[in-house]
Amino acid sequence: MFTVPIIERLKREEREILIFTHENPDGDGIGSMIGLYLFLKKLGKNVTAAMKDDLPYIYNFLPAVDEIKKLPIDKVFDVAILVDAAHKGRAGVEIKAKEIIRIDHHRGGEFESMYDYVEVTSPSTTFIVTQILREWDENLIDKDIATCLYTGLITDTGSFRYNNTDERAFEVAKFLVSKGADPFYISKMVFERNKLSTINLLQKTLSTLEIYGEGKIAILTVFRDFLKECSALEEETEGFVNFARSIDGVEIAILMIQKEDLKTWRVSLRGKGNVNVQQIASHFGGGGHKDAAGCRIIGDYYEIKNQLIQKSKEYLHNEALIVV
Template sequence: MRHEGVPIIDMLKQEEGSILVFSHENPDADTLGSALALYLFLKKKGKKVKVGCKDRVPHFLDFLPHSDEIIELPTPEVFDTGIIVDASGFYRAGTEVKAIKKVRIDHHIGGEFYGIYDYVDPSAPATAYIIYQILKVWDESAIDSQIAECLYAGLATDTGFFKYSNTSAETFQIAKELVEKGADPHRTYMMFSERESLGKMRLISKVLDTLNLYEDGLIAGIIVYDSFFKETGTTYPDSEGLVNFPRSIEGVEVAFALIEKPDEGVWKASLRSKEKVNVANIAQKLGGGGHKYASGCKIKARSTAEALDILLSAIKEELKQEYSQKVQCPA
């Protein structure tokens, strides 16, 4: 294990006060799986720990062990230590978190740093991978089947069930170890991917009607209007994964889903890249972040047209830089 993980282990072993492990808003499997795994492990170690999230656990993640123990944030309690997982900073909780000591465990590039207890490794395929390394060094025997299930869910989904470019031989090795400890690959896939509602199917139908290509097919995108959720009886979490439809089109290098969020007065943009373009650069220019192949941001705009123009301008700029660099490279 890399030496960066040692300080956080020592700190947590010595912590006698209250601990909050929490996820980013609009949670995915990596943030909730990582948070729950660390929470369950710390409970086994006798720590005074809670696990929290601003948003309700979405249907596609309610199979995670002990997800019913996640408390709703914000809470008036002031914790001795607050640990955000799979996020670029405390602000990604989407609400206030009161903690005397701040810690970040993450695999995103950049973001906020709080001190020597942070463990940020952008080369890791998922935050669940980092959590597993920490727990394995601390006490591998304490990683039971429920902790393994949480970690496997995070690792599997953040690698596209081992299809994305962040999948390596070591990723498979970690998955193997988690399965040996009790994770169930078939159940995880079924619970995550094959429990869609009829409303979600109708939402997909409406969203696909907005599908458009730009820049001679290098860019593809969809728009998810708030009215679509109301008309189909769905909610924002049901937009999870919709960006993969435009991404699957042949010839597309950058895909996006532009999702209306009137409650926040913003449009949420989910960005995906197949290979050549670093969408993290696009997201960062618009105040967001993420990875080379999967990133996101929020856009403040008065209309759909304005939000779309802002997003497309940033994507086109990155495409132009990427292709101009290729042209300038010597043969």
């Protein structure tokens, strides 16, 4: 029977294991991290789950969230497992470990070890983690673990609406529901607990909407002042870019978020057509997937916005750059 190298590697690991994910963590990163953490803990492994940022509010219903540690940790781990990120730098802090293993579905990532499990066609990293855990010991997957893994599946597929949703996504969803994941409860906890501050912030953000490229490019901006005025946190902008994307005819949606230093901009890109937004993001030093990517740019707002619009237009008009 085919065995997954990472399973063999972790089976024999008795020393200290760290599981970590990217900064500004999303449901897939957090779900993968906690799901794998709970599984390894059940096996009696010496395992720690950690990330740089605070847990976004919408994921506070997940099991074991109070066991997540804060990075950086001043200790050298024997093995560190990076989930849902293209390379260890995405953690946002230095990771001290003798060996790093990557479990991920991002394109264009870095090779961290011979035990890496990277499958770019997977709808989510929790999808890959589910495959690993099923192969390892399906009976150890309980309701808590299934809840974490299902959460990553619905957040990365937009509740089975994005083009990474395929037959396998439903098959894994079915399996996770059979293990106790409750679709209604999880959806309600993730998507239907908006704070009033979030809706106020959304209102301000939507007022910045600009359309370019004959209706194919939509841009939204979250200025730092908005966060203050609404008493909102940056994490509350999660999903805002989808309002730009949802407009009829839009093929490239852009959300610019002003960081604390006022000159750094976190940019989220979403695609809904033939354009590969990852290529636009990588032009600015970022990365991601065909339909969801991001980057950070430092500089003047208008200049950066213009650069993003120009690059987007180039990709819209140049068929040769289009990857279907």
